[in-house]
Amino acid sequence: MLWHIAWRNVWRNRLRSLVIASAIAFGLLGGVFSYALMMGLANQQIRGTLRTELGNFQVHHPEYPADRDLRYALDDVDVLVDEIRQLPSVVGVSSRIVGTAMVSSAEGTAAVRIAGVDLEHVGEVSDLAEKLVEGEYLSADERIPMLMSRETAEDLEVRLRSRVVASVVSPTGEIVYGAFRVVGIFETINSMFDGANVFVTQQDLAELTGFAAGAASEIIVRVEPRDATLEVAEAVAEAHPEFLVRTWRDLSPLLQLTADFTGAFGYGFLAIILTALGFGIVNTMLMVVMERTREIGMLMALGMARVRVFRMLLYETAFLSMVGGIAGIALSVAVVGYTQRVGLNLQAYSDGFRAIGYDPIVYPESTTTFYFKVAAMVLVTAFIASIYPARRALKLLPAEAIRADT
Amino acid sequence: MPVIDARDVYKTYEGNGVPVHAVNGINLQVEKGEFTAIIGPSGCGKTTLLNMVGGLDSVTSGEILIGGTRIDSMSDRELTDFRLLRIGFVFQAYNLIPVLTARENIEFIMELQGVDKADRSVRSRELLEAVGIAEKAEVRPALMSGGQQQRVAVARSLASKPEFVLADEPTANLDSHATEDLLDMMLEMNRQSGVTFVFATHDQRVIDKARRVVALDDGKVVSDSTAH
Numbered sequence: 001m002l003w004h005i006a007w008r009n010v011w012r013n014r015l016r017s018l019v020i021a022s023a024i025a026f027g028l029l030g031g032v033f034s035y036a037l038m039m040g041l042a043n044q045q046i047r048g049t050l051r052t053e054l055g056n057f058q059v060h061h062p063e064y065p066a067d068r069d070l071r072y073a074l075d076d077v078d079v080l081v082d083e084i085r086q087l088p089s090v091v092g093v094s095s096r097i098v099g100t101a102m103v104s105s106a107e108g109t110a111a112v113r114i115a116g117v118d119l120e121h122v123g124e125v126s127d128l129a130e131k132l133v134e135g136e137y138l139s140a141d142e143r144i145p146m147l148m149s150r151e152t153a154e155d156l157e158v159r160l161r162s163r164v165v166a167s168v169v170s171p172t173g174e175i176v177y178g179a180f181r182v183v184g185i186f187e188t189i190n191s192m193f194d195g196a197n198v199f200v201t202q203q204d205l206a207e208l209t210g211f212a213a214g215a216a217s218e219i220i221v222r223v224e225p226r227d228a229t230l231e232v233a234e235a236v237a238e239a240h241p242e243f244l245v246r247t248w249r250d251l252s253p254l255l256q257l258t259a260d261f262t263g264a265f266g267y268g269f270l271a272i273i274l275t276a277l278g279f280g281i282v283n284t285m286l287m288v289v290m291e292r293t294r295e296i297g298m299l300m301a302l303g304m305a306r307v308r309v310f311r312m313l314l315y316e317t318a319f320l321s322m323v324g325g326i327a328g329i330a331l332s333v334a335v336v337g338y339t340q341r342v343g344l345n346l347q348a349y350s351d352g353f354r355a356i357g358y359d360p361i362v363y364p365e366s367t368t369t370f371y372f373k374v375a376a377m378v379l380v381t382a383f384i385a386s387i388y389p390a391r392r393a394l395k396l397l398p399a400e401a402i403r404a405d406t
Numbered sequence: 407m408p409v410i411d412a413r414d415v416y417k418t419y420e421g422n423g424v425p426v427h428a429v430n431g432i433n434l435q436v437e438k439g440e441f442t443a444i445i446g447p448s449g450c451g452k453t454t455l456l457n458m459v460g461g462l463d464s465v466t467s468g469e470i471l472i473g474g475t476r477i478d479s480m481s482d483r484e485l486t487d488f489r490l491l492r493i494g495f496v497f498q499a500y501n502l503i504p505v506l507t508a509r510e511n512i513e514f515i516m517e518l519q520g521v522d523k524a525d526r527s528v529r530s531r532e533l534l535e536a537v538g539i540a541e542k543a544e545v546r547p548a549l550m551s552g553g554q555q556q557r558v559a560v561a562r563s564l565a566s567k568p569e570f571v572l573a574d575e576p577t578a579n580l581d582s583h584a585t586e587d588l589l590d591m592m593l594e595m596n597r598q599s600g601v602t603f604v605f606a607t608h609d610q611r612v613i614d615k616a617r618r619v620v621a622l623d624d625g626k627v628v629s630d631s632t633a634h
Contacts, residue, residue: 004510298497303487303515304490402497402501
């Protein structure tokens with residue numbers, strides 16, 4: 001019956017209970033939506049970067065990261081590619097030759113990273129073909145084709161079919177020059193990536209630089225699910241200790257920070273909101289205890305043990321919080337679900353978003369596990385918030401409390 | 407053996423550094439089946455005495471035995487159980503639980519005692535019939551008159567089958583008619599079932615019905631008379 005009394009007590013002052021329950025509900029909505037928005041942004045950035053730039057892990061010559069010199073190549077790369085392709089969870093493998101270059105047009109010059117991609121397999125590890133805003137993707141049918149970003153094209157004042165000259169440092173240290181024709185212009189969500197990269201075919205770059213046949217600068221591997229990345233990368237590293245195997249977390253510390261920090265920050269933000277709500281709950285329950293001093297005294301006088309009085313107030317706080325919590329979670333599921341489906345259009349801030357690698361159309365993300373954790377956090381908040389008012393109630397002396405004015 | 411045996415009981419409060427002797431050496435024995443009124447002017451110590459006898463307040467010195475058991479040296483937890491199992495209370499302001507119906511108010515005490523559901527149901531029905539408001543079983547206190555609420559309070563006080571019922575100004579908020587009805591009902595219970603009632607009261611109507619009247623003044627018994 002204690003549950004019964006507690007539940008009915010919650011509704012003795014409907015307005016007050018609804019006000020505090022609404023505060024909990026909307027506070028949770030704010031916290032959960034902020035978390036979902038941050039997770040959506042972070043995951044979009046991670047997915048986008050992995051799918052367009054990094055893959056899940058990369059294999060290099062151990063000396064390569066120091067100065068990204070074309071001298072440090074992986075030999076017989078096709079054998080290694082085929083071997084990695086056989087590993088579980090691997091959904092794509094492709095090799096690239098990557099060097100630094102100056103790309104010049106009649107109107108300007110840009111310092112970029114030039115990547116020679118394997119036309120047969122590049123689609124397995126990169127979705128750059130989907131980011132084209134003009135022209136076509138690289139193909140063997142074109143002579144000396146090049147993809148560059150809209151940003152670089154504008155800087156160099158070149159258009160589709162324009163010719164540009166790339167100067168690249170060869171594996172022997174000489175500067176070699178080659179002409180390329182712009183066949184496609186791309187635009188990703190990351191303007192830093194766009195400004196720093198151009199793409200050509202692996203064959204053209206190898207011919208230009210005199211790169212050894214069957215060699216490449218790096219192998220990019222895509223893994224599904226993402227959680228399997230480390231396991232697969234470790235398997236490759238163990239089988240080939242002569243190579244350097246680095247996951248996306250090693251390759252991009254900023255991305256790692258984003259992945260690790262976003263979730264923690266979301267929970268922290270939610271915890272702050274719940275703490276603020278907890279003070280509201282404490283205040284409400286203190287008012288309840290003050291208003292019901294005589295009733296609580298009467299219950300004690302009749303023989304209700306203090307521990308039962310404590311439990312009754314704990315249940316009341318829990319019910320009050322659960323009403324707000326359930327409403328808040330239901331609201332959050334609806335709002336996050338809707339925006340996850342249709343996306344949140346933040347195009348007004350697209351320049352800023354692209355500068356830090358975020359897509360201006362954000363799809364907030366959340367999981368069922370997260371909602372259960374939120375529910376647990378609400379219950380913990382309710383428990384903590386009930387302690388002080390309940391302790392106040394327990395200090396009442398029945399003989400005095402039953403004569404109280406309230 | 408008396409159901410209530412107060413021996414040389416003192417209660418002193420510290421009021422602004424000055425000791426106030428609320429109860430000043432009272433000896434009082436109440437036998438089973440009595441219908442006793444403790445009377446006296448405001449501040450004479452009636453309620454303090456009742457609270458001490460009911461285990462709601464501690465004594466400064468002296469002994470209180472209920473059914474032969476000393477309660478003045480019990481811990482808070484022991485006193486709580488003692489009140490729950492052996493004493494019935496009726497308060498001036500009814501003090502029912504507003505969110506429970508009349509039946510639930512009565513059954514709640516039995517639930518605290520660990521009485522099983524079937525027995526609770528039978529006993530609450532019997533008690534509501536005994537106090538004459540069986541038809542109000544499923545009504546909440548706010549929808550009952552003061553007299554009806556006090557009847558529920560009496561039924562609740564008897565739910566635990568206590569050794570006696572302490573009633574502190576039970577008629578103070580009732581009109582004449584409701585007071586008359588309530589007292590007649592309690593007298594009937596006293597006569598038929600031998601329930602012991604001890605009242606602290608100013609109310610002349612209660613005093614007129616009581617078979618024993620103990621008058622207090624300045625924390626002392628100044629008279630103790632029994633009607634024959």
